[in-house]
Amino acid sequence: MAKDDNGGKDLTAADSSDVVHVDESPGIAVVARDALANPGLPPHRPRITDLSPKAERHAERTVYTLFYLSIVGSVFAIAAYMVFPIVPDDPSSVRLNTLFIGLGLTLALLAIGIGAVHWGKALMSDHEGVDERHPVRGSEETRARAVEIFAEANEESGFGRRTLIRNSLIGALVAFPLPAVVLFRGLGPQDENPVELLSHTMWKKGTRLAIDPTGLPIKASDVTLGSAFQVIPEGLMDIEHGRLEEKAKAAVLLMRLKPEDLHELPDRKDWSYDGIVAYSKICTHVGCPVALYEQQTHNLLCPCHQSQFDVTNHCEVIFGPAARPLPQLPIAVDAEGYLIARSDFTEPVGPSFWERH
Numbered sequence: 001m002a003k004d005d006n007g008g009k010d011l012t013a014a015d016s017s018d019v020v021h022v023d024e025s026p027g028i029a030v031v032a033r034d035a036l037a038n039p040g041l042p043p044h045r046p047r048i049t050d051l052s053p054k055a056e057r058h059a060e061r062t063v064y065t066l067f068y069l070s071i072v073g074s075v076f077a078i079a080a081y082m083v084f085p086i087v088p089d090d091p092s093s094v095r096l097n098t099l100f101i102g103l104g105l106t107l108a109l110l111a112i113g114i115g116a117v118h119w120g121k122a123l124m125s126d127h128e129g130v131d132e133r134h135p136v137r138g139s140e141e142t143r144a145r146a147v148e149i150f151a152e153a154n155e156e157s158g159f160g161r162r163t164l165i166r167n168s169l170i171g172a173l174v175a176f177p178l179p180a181v182v183l184f185r186g187l188g189p190q191d192e193n194p195v196e197l198l199s200h201t202m203w204k205k206g207t208r209l210a211i212d213p214t215g216l217p218i219k220a221s222d223v224t225l226g227s228a229f230q231v232i233p234e235g236l237m238d239i240e241h242g243r244l245e246e247k248a249k250a251a252v253l254l255m256r257l258k259p260e261d262l263h264e265l266p267d268r269k270d271w272s273y274d275g276i277v278a279y280s281k282i283c284t285h286v287g288c289p290v291a292l293y294e295q296q297t298h299n300l301l302c303p304c305h306q307s308q309f310d311v312t313n314h315c316e317v318i319f320g321p322a323a324r325p326l327p328q329l330p331i332a333v334d335a336e337g338y339l340i341a342r343s344d345f346t347e348p349v350g351p352s353f354w355e356r357h
């Protein structure tokens, strides 16, 4: 127990209402404690709207003006939906539609939010109240009983005594989450270099395109105008278990458009056949299957995050988070009229968040 020289005051058992003073006289460190009063709440300060009816009316006007502004924003968003409709084959219409609807909704939400905050701060009652918090610490009796229960449980279960059981149980609990680490690892690419893994698929020069899931090769004459097929390399179905990733990588969508609707890149003029084009089915965002083909607009839609690809323009991205076009598979027909690949894809398929060089 620490005591000072001037009166033997107990320094460690000071009550909570003490405050510390230090006497800096040479050679003596004197510490005393005085009352530290609970300062309580600061005095209530009325706002200008409490004192001035004019300011109050002004605040009221501001609040209802903001709420009316919110209504204007909502109406604007509805009007924008009608005035700037999404026109098929016109990507700029998508931008205008999104922009103006977004502006209207932003105004509507911001005005409601600011109006509500201003209402609360300027006009609603602002009297301070004190809500006493009940003590968190249990009573001595409760705490003693809890210790007793733990001791009893320890005794009855033998947890402390039977060390082999205890230690093996701790080991089992530590080991139990480990399989999850392995399972999550299995979700990632198994190859050291993911770009390398996605750069090569089963497609090669001369491989016939076969309908998924029958595996039957498909002729150019089977692909009618406006139709779409999911195709895989012929022979893929014969591959033994364990090559499922090959099927996933090689999945291709085949569509036929009017040749004059295709705006092909100069170096890809011979990658299509009479309006038939083939593109990887794996979305370049995070790899979902691009599953929806809109025949009227010639757009491919990925259902995961709504990326849209324009088939007439080498599958460039016209909406959504995907960052690059779907890779195109160069195709031709063989002597029997079956569709064949001219080569593998010329770029990695699938997600584009991998580092590419």
Ligand code: FES
Binding pocket: 283, 284, 285, 286, 287, 288, 302, 303, 304, 305, 306, 307, 320, 321, 322
């Ligand atoms: S995976 Fe296709 S948009 Fe995200």
